[in-house]
Amino acid sequence: MRGLHLSAARPDATLIRERTDNTLSVEDITGMLNGTRVPDWDQVDHLVGALHGQADTIRPLWTAARTTSPNAAPPGPPGFGSSLPADGFG
Numbered sequence: 001m002r003g004l005h006l007s008a009a010r011p012d013a014t015l016i017r018e019r020t021d022n023t024l025s026v027e028d029i030t031g032m033l034n035g036t037r038v039p040d041w042d043q044v045d046h047l048v049g050a051l052h053g054q055a056d057t058i059r060p061l062w063t064a065a066r067t068t069s070p071n072a073a074p075p076g077p078p079g080f081g082s083s084l085p086a087d088g089f090g
Helices: 002-007 013-019 026-034 041-050 055-068
Strands: none
Touching: 013 026, 013 041, 026 041, 041 055
């Protein structure tokens, strides 16, 4: 996420929040950019869009981070909140 942020000319969290139509808070954004939080895919997708990135490039990285990070929220029940197969790729 930091690389994507850098390639987007490092917009501040307030501008990113505006680009997401206020769907993300400044705290959400800074947590994601600092690597202190691994949020659900919807939040990451909003951030990627605000930074003009490509979600299909980022999603495998997010999946890997989600399965290895102690900061990631515990996964929901199988099939909950995702239409992806168990391997995380669609």
